[in-house]
Amino acid sequence: EAKIGSLEKELEESRKEVKMLKLQSHGSENENYTTSEPATSVFRPNEICSHLHSQSLTTSQLWKKYLPEIMNASINPEFLADEKNDTRRELLEQVLTPSRMRRSAIHLPTFSHGIIKNVMEIVERRIQDPKKNPPLQIAVFGGSVTIGRGCLGKKKGNGGLCAWPKRLELLINQFVGMELVKIHNLGVGGTDSSVGTKIVKYWMYPDELMKFGPDVIINGGSTNDALPSYLLTPEDDYVIATADVVRNRLQPFIRTALQTKRCSTQPLVIHVDDYLGPQQKQLLGELQYISVMSQLARWYDTVAISYGELVRDVVYQNTDDPTFFNKKDVHYGRWAHQTIAWAVGFTTMNLVQNYCSDEYITRTASNTTRSIVHGSVEEVIEASKKDDAADNDESLKGSIRKHKLYLPPPLTRELLLGSATVSFDTALNDAHKSFVEYDCTNYKQEEFFSPCIVKWISTPGGFRIPQINQFLRTYATNNENWGAENQMKEGWGNKIGLATSVANSTLTLRFQKITNSVKTLTFYFMRSYGDKWKDSLVKITVSRIKENDNAEVVLENTISGVWENVNATVSLTLTETMVFEKSFMKGETFTMKVDLISGNHFKIMGIFLCDH
Numbered sequence: 001e002a003k004i005g006s007l008e009k010e011l012e013e014s015r016k017e018v019k020m021l022k023l024q025s026h027g028s029e030n031e032n033y034t035t036s037e038p039a040t041s042v043f044r045p046n047e048i049c050s051h052l053h054s055q056s057l058t059t060s061q062l063w064k065k066y067l068p069e070i071m072n073a074s075i076n077p078e079f080l081a082d083e084k085n086d087t088r089r090e091l092l093e094q095v096l097t098p099s100r101m102r103r104s105a106i107h108l109p110t111f112s113h114g115i116i117k118n119v120m121e122i123v124e125r126r127i128q129d130p131k132k133n134p135p136l137q138i139a140v141f142g143g144s145v146t147i148g149r150g151c152l153g154k155k156k157g158n159g160g161l162c163a164w165p166k167r168l169e170l171l172i173n174q175f176v177g178m179e180l181v182k183i184h185n186l187g188v189g190g191t192d193s194s195v196g197t198k199i200v201k202y203w204m205y206p207d208e209l210m211k212f213g214p215d216v217i218i219n220g221g222s223t224n225d226a227l228p229s230y231l232l233t234p235e236d237d238y239v240i241a242t243a244d245v246v247r248n249r250l251q252p253f254i255r256t257a258l259q260t261k262r263c264s265t266q267p268l269v270i271h272v273d274d275y276l277g278p279q280q281k282q283l284l285g286e287l288q289y290i291s292v293m294s295q296l297a298r299w300y301d302t303v304a305i306s307y308g309e310l311v312r313d314v315v316y317q318n319t320d321d322p323t324f325f326n327k328k329d330v331h332y333g334r335w336a337h338q339t340i341a342w343a344v345g346f347t348t349m350n351l352v353q354n355y356c357s358d359e360y361i362t363r364t365a366s367n368t369t370r371s372i373v374h375g376s377v378e379e380v381i382e383a384s385k386k387d388d389a390a391d392n393d394e395s396l397k398g399s400i401r402k403h404k405l406y407l408p409p410p411l412t413r414e415l416l417l418g419s420a421t422v423s424f425d426t427a428l429n430d431a432h433k434s435f436v437e438y439d440c441t442n443y444k445q446e447e448f449f450s451p452c453i454v455k456w457i458s459t460p461g462g463f464r465i466p467q468i469n470q471f472l473r474t475y476a477t478n479n480e481n482w483g484a485e486n487q488m489k490e491g492w493g494n495k496i497g498l499a500t501s502v503a504n505s506t507l508t509l510r511f512q513k514i515t516n517s518v519k520t521l522t523f524y525f526m527r528s529y530g531d532k533w534k535d536s537l538v539k540i541t542v543s544r545i546k547e548n549d550n551a552e553v554v555l556e557n558t559i560s561g562v563w564e565n566v567n568a569t570v571s572l573t574l575t576e577t578m579v580f581e582k583s584f585m586k587g588e589t590f591t592m593k594v595d596l597i598s599g600n601h602f603k604i605m606g607i608f609l610c611d612h
Contacts (some may be wrong), residue, residue, distance in 0.1 A: 046128050048120060049356035059350040060098035064176075067092060070345070073175035074338060078161045083334065091323075091335065095314070098341060103575065104343035106290070107297040108271075108302035108351055111404045113362075114376030118265040118356045122215055126180055135182040137209055140165045141196035141253075144189035145274050150331025160185055162334055164274065165220075175345075184209060188457070189495070190526070191573040193253040194225040195457070198522055198575060201256045202452050202610055217267045222275035223330050224572065225249045228288035230565040238280060242288040243330030247411070250293065254300050255407060263440035265376045271297055273306040274340050276315060276325055276332070283316075299411050301404070307340045307556045377405055377440075385477045392532050396441075397432045406431030451512050457524050457606030458496040467500050479606035481505035486604065495571070497526060499603040505596045510545075517611045518584040520556070520577055521592070524606030528571040529563055532589070535599035536561030542580070545589040554580055554590075561602045573605045583611070 027547035057065065109116065125133040140146060148159030148166075160166060169183040184206060188195060196219065198204070205213065230244050250271075255270045271293050277286050287349055290306050297304035315325040324339065326332045380399040400406055409415055409423035435441075456463040456471060463471075468484035476482075481502035486495070500507075511518075521542065528536075539558050543551040557578055584590050596602050 017474070028191035042360055043356075045162055047124060048352065049359055052353060053356045053360060056446065059346065059353055060102065062349060062353075063098045063101065069175060072343075073171050073173075074167070074342070075174070076162070076167060076170060076338075077321060078158075078605075079334070082476040082480060087335065088338075091339070092342070096310075096339060098346075101343065101346040104305050104310040105347040105350055106271075106294050106306050108347070108354055109301045112268075112301045113355070113358055114379065114403065114405075115265055115268050116351065117359070119215055119268050120352070120355060122378045123180060127176075127178070130178060135179050135191070136216065137212075137214045137502045138169075138181055138183045138216040138218060139205065139214035139271075140183060140185050140187060140220055141193070141216045142187040142222075142274065143224040144187075144252075145223045145330055145332075146187035146220040147189060148337065149183060149189060149324060150326065150329075151334050151337050153333050162337060163187075164337040164344075165218075166484065167338050168344050171341050171345050171548065182208070184214070187220065187278050190224070190571050191221070192227070193219060193221040193249045193577050195573060196221060197253045197256050197522070198524075198577075198608065199457070200260055202254070202455050202522075202608055203260075203450055204457060204608075206535070211240065213260060214267055216270060217260075218270045219250070219253055219257075220272045220274050221249070221253075221277075222273045222289050224287075224291070227279055227572075228285070230563050230568045232519075234486055239282060239284045239288060242280070242285050243292050244589075246289050246292040247296070251410060254296060255257070255410070258300065258302075258407060263377065263435070263438050265378060265500075268303065269300070270303040271305065272340065272344060272345075273304070274309055275330065276312065277330065277453065278327060279330065293466060296411065299408060303347070303351060305344055307336070307343055310343050311339065329349070335586060336372055379403075380405060397428070397433060399433065400431055401523055443453060451516070451612060452519060452608050452610035453511065453516050454607055454609040456608075461495075462586050464496055468496070471570075472498075475511065476507060478508040480507070482507040482594075495603075497603040497605045499601070500596055501532075501601045503596065503600050505602075507594045509592045509594075511591070512611065513587055513589055514584060517586055518609045519612055520579050520589075520608070520610050522575055522577045522606075522608035522610070523575055524537055524575050524604065524608075525559055525561060526571055526603040526605055527561055527563055527574050529568045532601050533562040533599065536602050537596070537598035538602050539595045539597045540578070541593040541595070543591050543593070544584065545591060552590065554582070558597070561599065 028299075041052060052062075055062070063070070071085070071092060074088060075085075076083060119136065120135070122136050126135055142212050144150075146163060146165065148161070148163030149163035151159050163185065164186040165183050165187075169181060172181050173179050186196070186199065186205075188480055200217065203210070203213065206335055225246050226242060227245075229245055232241055234237060256267060260267065273290055273293055275289055280286050290308055293304055293306070296302075311324045312469070315321070316560055319325060319327045322333060322338045324332065378402055380396070406428050409420075409427045415423060454475075458466065458468075465484045465486060470477060472482075482498060482500045482505055485497055485499040522542075523540065525538075537558055537560050539556065541553060542555040543553050545551055557576075594604070
């Protein structure tokens with residue numbers, strides 16, 4: 001009997017081992033495998049995984065199963081008369097089939113489990129007690145495509161209500177029957193990711209996000225990030241040059257977004273490639289954004305979704321069909337925006353299934369195999385507190401490495417294979433140093449403290465005509481011909497700014513007894529084309545005010561408002577950051593003077609004065 005009992009025990013252990021091997025071999029695939037073991041034995045009833053994991057369905061099967069509900073959730077109440085159910089049904093059933101939808105998922109995280117778990121827990125708390133728990137907060141950055149320019153076609157109206165971020169919000173909330181997510185569309189027409197980088201870095205959020213920041217950050221800036229530099233000549237290789245431009249614009253955004261929260265779990269970063277030409281003649285040039293985005297998503301383990309990859313072959317077979325494409329410019333119509341929302345929804349379903357499989361593994365695995373799932377910052381901090389004081393520092397560093405809670409070195413041409421290990425060690429040491437300097441083991445989450453004494457940018461930061469006028473009343477000591485402008489006829493209604501159209505205009509701003517140190521001045525400005533902008537050039541002079549009101553010039557710089565390339569035909573919001581050699585300290589006073597020294601027009605789109 002003892003021998004029989006021993007054999008039965010060995011058989012049971014073998015069965016468990018086979019089941020675990022099957023789970024691990026399938027768990028890494030996009031089409032998830034789930035076990036037949038009741039999920040309720042692993043997941044609590046209030047957990048989303050208790051429902052998903054028990055269905056033993058792939059993402060494609062789940063999408064197909066809930067297709068009627070997805071169709072109903074896709075109805076935009078603002079456009080009931082314009083969007084026919086027959087068109088919606090035809091697209092989902094005949095064109096955007098589950099097998100095609102899988103093309104949109106470019107990369108799903110493999111070691112960012114702690115970040116995804118944080119998002120899942122926020123969603124679960126919201127479902128369980130919506131009165132005490134706010135919706136999942138999502139911030140979307142991008143350009144004119146992201147905010148819906150062209151979405152309504154020739155009809156007038158609010159493009160933002162038609163744009164894919166709003167449609168994604170409707171899709172999710174109407175599907176679950178409650179306000180589960182709140183999407184903040186912070187896109188700005190004519191901007192690339194460099195503007196979004198500054199907004200994230202300096203916490204330039206609307207009031208609803210100011211306390212703790214967004215839980216999810218979506219970058220939809222692919223259109224302007226993929227725009228080739230106007231400094232290129234016909235002899236240049238546009239394919240290679242575009243790849244470098246994309247990497248230089250997108251990578252700083254990713255690194256900033258993944259370091260935005262001190263001593264706590266970072267937001268989930270998602271790339272939504274909403275670009276589908278036409279900006280280049282060469283198709284290889286058109287493909288450079290998705291190529292670099294995919295590379296960076298794998299490097300930083302972020303989510304990557306591509307509308308272009310979802311429908312590119314359909315579009316190229318007939319570029320005259322306006323359903324998914326506009327061959328005249330980058331701004332497509334309503335069904336393209338709805339398709340992007342579906343692509344994000346499908347990939348999110350896939351992401352959640354992957355999470356549930358990984359969570360199942362870590363909850364059922366032995367202590368020796370549990371490390372395959374990476375923990376959150378908070379879990380690592382709590383674990384480090386239990387270690388002996390003598391070993392605490394090295395233990396913390398080891399946990400940061402083990403759970404990949406540090407950013408890899410920047411992916412640039414200067415990063416060499418021969419020095420890769422040293423570069424990764426340096427990145428780890430930098431992350432560990434930050435943990436120690438911020439005293440993360442004793443850190444208590446508080447409201448974010450703004451690093452800027454002044455921070456405004458038109459439209460996403462809430463600065464419109466009244467706010468710009470108030471800014472001038474507060475800080476301007478001398479103003480000759482500068483004022484708030486909203487020039488609708490320039491082509492897009494959100495080109496609100498602080499502008500002048502008079503030669504030799506001057507503006508002096510005085511910042512009296514500042515409340516925080518200031519190290520940098522970031523200037524947002526419009527660069528455009530045509531006779532109005534001919535020779536546009538301003539000079540910026542910053543002076544430290546000493547005793548008896550004497551001024552010491554500490555910085556001088558010039559910025560052009562017109563493209564050097566005379567063939568340029570686009571208006572973009574650009575940024576330039578100037579670093580003061582010696583910071584202005586709390587209590588000091590300084591002035592900033594802006595002189596139009598050439599041309600007749602210049603437009604300031606925002607000003608940041610910050611401590612880093």
